[in-house]
Amino acid sequence: MAEHSDKQTALVTGAAGGMGREIARILIARGIRTAVADVDGNGLAETVQGHETETLVLVGDLTGENAPENTIQAVISEWGQLDALINNAGYAIVEPFLEMTRTAWQRTLGINVVALALLTSAGGRVMKAAGGGRIVNITSPASRMALPDYAAYSASKAAVDSITRAAAVSLAPFGVLVNSLAPGMMDTEMQSSTEEAMARIGQRSDIEAFLAERTARIPLGRRAGISEVARTVVWLALDSPDYMIAERLNMSGGLDRD
Ligand SMILES: NC(=O)c1ccc[n+]([C@@H]2O[C@H](COP(=O)([O-])OP(=O)(O)OC[C@H]3O[C@@H](n4cnc5c(N)ncnc54)[C@H](O)[C@@H]3O)[C@@H](O)[C@H]2O)c1
Numbered sequence: 001m002a003e004h005s006d007k008q009t010a011l012v013t014g015a016a017g018g019m020g021r022e023i024a025r026i027l028i029a030r031g032i033r034t035a036v037a038d039v040d041g042n043g044l045a046e047t048v049q050g051h052e053t054e055t056l057v058l059v060g061d062l063t064g065e066n067a068p069e070n071t072i073q074a075v076i077s078e079w080g081q082l083d084a085l086i087n088n089a090g091y092a093i094v095e096p097f098l099e100m101t102r103t104a105w106q107r108t109l110g111i112n113v114v115a116l117a118l119l120t121s122a123g124g125r126v127m128k129a130a131g132g133g134r135i136v137n138i139t140s141p142a143s144r145m146a147l148p149d150y151a152a153y154s155a156s157k158a159a160v161d162s163i164t165r166a167a168a169v170s171l172a173p174f175g176v177l178v179n180s181l182a183p184g185m186m187d188t189e190m191q192s193s194t195e196e197a198m199a200r201i202g203q204r205s206d207i208e209a210f211l212a213e214r215t216a217r218i219p220l221g222r223r224a225g226i227s228e229v230a231r232t233v234v235w236l237a238l239d240s241p242d243y244m245i246a247e248r249l250n251m252s253g254g255l256d257r258d
Pocket of ligand 1 (some may be wrong): 002013015016017018019020037038039040061062063088089090091092093111139140162164182183184185186188189191
């Protein structure tokens with residue numbers, strides 16, 4: 001393995017669009033060598049456009065056999081170190097509780113839980129060997145809500161909270177800091193398809209009114225900006241205090257307040 005360089009490296013999963021793309025672009029702008037992983041190769045190419053030399057594009061399904069371990073190894077092969085891992089890739093499906101399907105559960109848990117846990121473990125191993133690092137998991141306010149039409153997603157994010165706490169304790173002795181962040185409603189592709197499906201199931205044809213009602217539930221009265229949340233994720237990945245671990249940072253405008 002190469003000598004540990006002063007030039008930091010990061011891996012962002014789910015960086016082909018949405019918040020992952022924004023996180024990757026902020027890291028690149030800060031001079032971090034950034035690896036981006038996603039199943040959507042075209043989206044990744046757009047994310048790193050103009051920065052191909054200081055980035056690494058890893059196209060593939062992270063739920064594949066050995067994919068999490070191979071993804072971490074690809075970063076190590078390229079740069080010899082991994083300083084920050086941001087587990088952002090996610091999948092969400094809306095289906096009525098009484099009509100839930102095995103496919104929905106398997107797909108949701110496969111990426112949101114199993115891949116995230118294995119990436120954290122594999123990333124944790126290389127960070128332990130290097131004497132430190134940071135891992136940020138993206139959870140959701142849904143992890144603590146009763147959402148009958150969103151059970152697989154909320155349960156998957158509750159598992160993320162649990163994995164974050166376990167990983168934080170497991171890796172603390174080795175200087176590896178693990179935290180998570182729960183974003184509020186951000187208008188990404190995932191959020192739009194989720195809300196369209198919720199409106200359909202709720203037999204709401206007035207989608208604009210439906211969305212406005214949901215926004216009105218947020219105490220700050222507006223949705224989260226992708227960029228303001230992404231900046232906070234990067235803060236956790238690079239700048240937050242060394243004494244803060246096992247945290248679930250709430251960036252939901254007060255939606256998640258219990
Ligand atoms: N948008 C919101 O309002 C919101 C709220 C709370 C939490 N989150 C969380 O934030 C994170 C980012 O979400 P987003 O809104 O930007 O969603 P998004 O759908 O825009 O991005 C998710 C990315 O993950 C990738 N992905 C999904 N399954 C994959 C797999 N098996 N292998 C590789 N890549 C895969 C997708 O291709 C996509 O590029 C997710 O973890 C999501 O659960 C989002």
